[in-house]
Amino acid sequence: MQHPLTATEPWARLAALAARPDAGAIRRRLLEDPNRFARLSRTGAGLLLDLSRTALDDTTLEALLALAEAARVTEKLAAMARGEIVNTTERRAALHMALRAPRDAGFRADTGNGWEDASAIVHAELGRMRQFVAEVHEGRARGATGAPFASVLNLGIGGSDLGPAMVTEALAALPARLDARFVSNVDGHALAPVLASLDPARTLVLVASKTFTTQETMANAKVVRSWLVSALGEGAVAAQVVALSSNARAVAEFGVLPERTFGFRDWVGGRFSLWGPIGLAIALARGWEAFASLLAGAHAMDRHMLTAPAAENLPLLLALAHTWHATFRGHAAYACLPYDQRLARLPAWLQQLEMESNGKRVDVTGQPVPFPTAPVVFGEPGTNAQHSFMQLLHQGTQVIPADIIIVARPDHALAENHRILLAHALAQAAALALGRSAAEQEGAMLASGMDAAEARRLSPHRHFPGDRPSIGIVLPRLEPVSLGALLALYEHKVAAQAALWGINAFDQWGVELGKTLAAGTLPALKTGETGALDPATGGLVRALCRMGA
Numbered sequence: 286m287q288h289p290l291t292a293t294e295p296w297a298r299l300a301a302l303a304a305r306p307d308a309g310a311i312r313r314r315l316l317e318d319p320n321r322f323a324r325l326s327r328t329g330a331g332l333l334l335d336l337s338r339t340a341l342d343d344t345t346l347e348a349l350l351a352l353a354e355a356a357r358v359t360e361k362l363a364a365m366a367r368g369e370i371v372n373t374t375e376r377r378a379a380l381h382m383a384l385r386a387p388r389d390a391g392f393r394a395d396t397g398n399g400w401e402d403a404s405a406i407v408h409a410e411l412g413r414m415r416q417f418v419a420e421v422h423e424g425r426a427r428g429a430t431g432a433p434f435a436s437v438l439n440l441g442i443g444g445s446d447l448g449p450a451m452v453t454e455a456l457a458a459l460p461a462r463l464d465a466r467f468v469s470n471v472d473g474h475a476l477a478p479v480l481a482s483l484d485p486a487r488t489l490v491l492v493a494s495k496t497f498t499t500q501e502t503m504a505n506a507k508v509v510r511s512w513l514v515s516a517l518g519e520g521a522v523a524a525q526v527v528a529l530s531s532n533a534r535a536v537a538e539f540g541v542l543p544e545r546t547f548g549f550r551d552w553v554g555g556r557f558s559l560w561g562p563i564g565l566a567i568a569l570a571r572g573w574e575a576f577a578s579l580l581a582g583a584h585a586m587d588r589h590m591l592t593a594p595a596a597e598n599l600p601l602l603l604a605l606a607h608t609w610h611a612t613f614r615g616h617a618a619y620a621c622l623p624y625d626q627r628l629a630r631l632p633a634w635l636q637q638l639e640m641e642s643n644g645k646r647v648d649v650t651g652q653p654v655p656f657p658t659a660p661v662v663f664g665e666p667g668t669n670a671q672h673s674f675m676q677l678l679h680q681g682t683q684v685i686p687a688d689i690i691i692v693a694r695p696d697h698a699l700a701e702n703h704r705i706l707l708a709h710a711l712a713q714a715a716a717l718a719l720g721r722s723a724a725e726q727e728g729a730m731l732a733s734g735m736d737a738a739e740a741r742r743l744s745p746h747r748h749f750p751g752d753r754p755s756i757g758i759v760l761p762r763l764e765p766v767s768l769g770a771l772l773a774l775y776e777h778k779v780a781a782q783a784a785l786w787g788i789n790a791f792d793q794w795g796v797e798l799g800k801t802l803a804a805g806t807l808p809a810l811k812t813g814e815t816g817a818l819d820p821a822t823g824g825l826v827r828a829l830c831r832m833g834a
């Protein structure tokens with residue numbers, strides 16, 4: 286039986302367009318149309334999206350928009366905003382948009398057991414967060430010895446780390462209100478040096494875990510709890526530990542006071558959670574105003590996503606361009622290249638967002654999807670990426686599209702450095718798209734005085750095929766409001782692709798098996814008893830034990 290999406294007329298049209306010999310031609314399209322940038326760039330919520338260095342043309346774009354219509358993408362995103370149960374396997378709404386909307390936005394969530402006033406719940410907690418942040422900054426909330434807090438240590442992993450850590454680093458141009466540290470890995474090499482560098486009397490600890498059962502976070506939380514208690518006594522737990530979680534019972538058992546617990550509902554998915562209590566570290570480190578502006582920027586993108594016409598809608602257009610690359614052109618990876626060092630952790634955040642959301646092989650009905658879904662995402666800030674993996678993007682055997690994120694105005698006074706950075710970002714996009722033919726390359730070598738035989742020998746090695754797509758995303762400046770819009774752009778892009786493919790972006794069953802197996806392996810590492818393990822794991826456990834594990 287044919288999959289409902291591949292049975293649509295626009296799908297057939299797109300499959301035919303993708304099979305054309307010139308389906309990937311970017312150079313020709315660029316050089317033939319001097320207005321291509323104007324025709325294929327759009328603005329929304331303060332950002333600029335530039336699709337001119339992809340092979341998309343009017344016909345392809347029209348077919349992609351028709352496919353989105355056939356898949357009812359806009360209706361599905363509207364259902365998400367209405368708080369309907371869109372995460373069908375876990376029977377939950379996905380209402381992260383409520384976290385960043387004004388109080389009167391009126392978001393409501395279907396709990397499966399009736400509807401609740403999501404906006405009221407969010408704003409009650411936001412008010413408490415705001416008050417707590419003020420108490421810490423003004424020195425009214427202090428540690429067990431009466432010392433004001435100088436540092437905040439966030440213990441969390443996945444969505445309970447990547448978002449707040451990335452945003453806190455991205456907003457480094459703002460004055461630091463508290464020194465912020467993030468420890469996610471259960472590897473003691475992550476936690477031990479951080480604890481060694483902190484003063485327990487002046488450290489506020491955030492245990493960030495939606496479930497409050499994640500083994501890595503809880504193991505680190507226990508270590509930090511003992512560290513506080515042995516330095517300051519049992520009273521330090523109540524004075525200095527804060528929980529960010531939706532599991533109030535487990536939080537209470539851990540000993541965190543209700544007034545130091547900030548909660549959220551299960552309609553906030555882990556990887557979409559930085560906008561609420563999980564983002565407390567951002568507000569503590571960069572100030573409440575910055576956090577509020579971040580939310581405002583994301584809300585502006587939410588409004589744009591919900592109201593802009595399809596052909597002008599940034600998240601939808603980005604989703605369609607990525608889908609053209611991943612699903613129709615079969616590009617199995619894409620690179621995220623932020624040309625701003627402060628966005629160094631953006632690729633890591635995006636990896637979870639994309640790959641945990643859309644790394645799915647069955648659709649919402651449980652049927653296998655007969656086409657590629659989420660590609661592999663990787664990335665590094667430019668220009669560093671140019672000196673590591675960009676070689677493969679320019680001359681490798683596979684085509685790997687890139688998102689090139691550019692910030693127009695810097696927050697430093699090194700104007701020449703910034704111009705060099707921008708020149709490289711633009712040059713990479715141009716080199717990927719236009720390439721340089723063997724003949725052009727050979728001509729350049731001859732002109733430089735190289736002898737003809739040597740120029741001929743080198744020309745295949747120095748040939749750039751071009752026709753390699755990149756998408757530009759431009760922020761006027763990296764500030765809370767534009768960062769919020771950028772992150773919401775990607776969140777909605779991911780949700781739009783899931784809606785198009787008919788998959789569930791909001792569950793993550795693929796992470797469960799490894800957790801279960803780790804629980805069975807831990808006792809074997811303690812006792813050396815490997816009888817219950819598979820032969821390969823058992824062999825490795827015995828080898829590790831012989832080496833002193």
Ligand SMILES: O=P(O)(O)OC[C@H]1O[C@](O)(CO)[C@@H](O)[C@@H]1O
Pocket residue numbers: 442443444445493494495496497498499502555556641793796
């Ligand atoms: O916040 P929690 O419950 O500790 O979960 C952390 C992370 O673990 C996952 O559940 C699975 O890796 C992520 O989705 C989540 O962000």
